[in-house]
Amino acid sequence: MLKSQLTTDQKRQQSEAFGYFSTSKKYTSAKGEKTVNKTRKIPAREGLNFPWKRAPEVGKPMEVAQQIYWLRLPLPMKLNHVNVYLADEGDSWTIIDTGVDSQPTREIWRLLQDQFFNEKPIARVIATHHHPDHIGLAGWFQREYDCDLMTTRTAWLFARMLTLDEQETLTPENTEFYRRSGMPSAQLRRRVSERPFNFVDIVAPLPLGYTRIKEGDCIKMAGRNWDVRIGNGHAPEHLIFWSKDDNLVIAGDQVLSSISPIIGVYATEPMANPLLDWLETCKCFEALADDNQLVLAGHKLPFRGLRKRMAELLRHHQDALDRTMDFLNQPRSAVDCFSPLFERQIGESEYNLALSEAVAHLNYLFLSEQLSRELSPRGVWLYQRKD
Numbered sequence: 001m002l003k004s005q006l007t008t009d010q011k012r013q014q015s016e017a018f019g020y021f022s023t024s025k026k027y028t029s030a031k032g033e034k035t036v037n038k039t040r041k042i043p044a045r046e047g048l049n050f051p052w053k054r055a056p057e058v059g060k061p062m063e064v065a066q067q068i069y070w071l072r073l074p075l076p077m078k079l080n081h082v083n084v085y086l087a088d089e090g091d092s093w094t095i096i097d098t099g100v101d102s103q104p105t106r107e108i109w110r111l112l113q114d115q116f117f118n119e120k121p122i123a124r125v126i127a128t129h130h131h132p133d134h135i136g137l138a139g140w141f142q143r144e145y146d147c148d149l150m151t152t153r154t155a156w157l158f159a160r161m162l163t164l165d166e167q168e169t170l171t172p173e174n175t176e177f178y179r180r181s182g183m184p185s186a187q188l189r190r191r192v193s194e195r196p197f198n199f200v201d202i203v204a205p206l207p208l209g210y211t212r213i214k215e216g217d218c219i220k221m222a223g224r225n226w227d228v229r230i231g232n233g234h235a236p237e238h239l240i241f242w243s244k245d246d247n248l249v250i251a252g253d254q255v256l257s258s259i260s261p262i263i264g265v266y267a268t269e270p271m272a273n274p275l276l277d278w279l280e281t282c283k284c285f286e287a288l289a290d291d292n293q294l295v296l297a298g299h300k301l302p303f304r305g306l307r308k309r310m311a312e313l314l315r316h317h318q319d320a321l322d323r324t325m326d327f328l329n330q331p332r333s334a335v336d337c338f339s340p341l342f343e344r345q346i347g348e349s350e351y352n353l354a355l356s357e358a359v360a361h362l363n364y365l366f367l368s369e370q371l372s373r374e375l376s377p378r379g380v381w382l383y384q385r386k387d
Ligand SMILES: [Zn+2]
Pocket: 018, 020, 082, 131, 133, 134, 253, 298, 299
């Protein structure tokens, strides 16, 4: 099967690996009525400035700062694109994020090689984090163009581990994670019977060897010096580059303009507290961020107003936590908490992401001792507010 011909189930499972929760047009009000064409509350976008109202055509690089090009690549899911950036180094290129390993994406890169890179070699590929839409073709670039891969140690280890960990059926640990979260039995039985999404379905194998980038490094790219800061919460050890020479930030998925980066818990680490990690990162970045910086992010449009956007996202998560606390005046599962958290109907294609985000909010509240929990006879964690 071609990688671009994914079934609905695979798309749903795959969307989990992207760590992304896209918006939906369906909405369920507090009274449970369905209304169409209402969007989530998250994308307030108030006070943000978007220098480009529209993204460039997929596969066509557009200059967004001197020596830096914005390239859109397709994703086979509801969030249908990822932004990557090309840095002109004078005698070579640095590519920041790669898109997933799919036939259409490889074709775009090959075409750019012929028509855009001007016979200058691709010397470096940088992956901001380990998600497939960012690191998907890094190994292919390493093999095909003999270039260096630079990323954080955790991103590299995670991506390499996941590409080597192909499973024909859902693992017992994933099954347990879904059961504990309150996934309905019929849905869980169906998942157990089907081949799960595997990282290697859309990520090229990563050869041994990479160059580590770490917190506090300073790297040269596109004729500028960049401070390297590490973020957490969306993905462990996520790279963010802050230009020392002008007002530019390459943010990956740490902060996005009009959708909220998923903050999720997965079976890999069921007691993780990524929401706390993400909030702590925001706190650290407050000293670095200002509203004049042009933020080049992994999805949606580049924007100015980073401080405002971080404040908006912080408010969004705080509101979600407050609604969840109100709702947990009686024992309820993570799946039950979809309703206060998302305030709309969760479709099959975004179910896994909703689940991982619900557990992230519950873990945050549980680990800060605001909730208690106990296992139901069916093996589901039921959470309740401590009064
Ligand atoms: Zn992404």
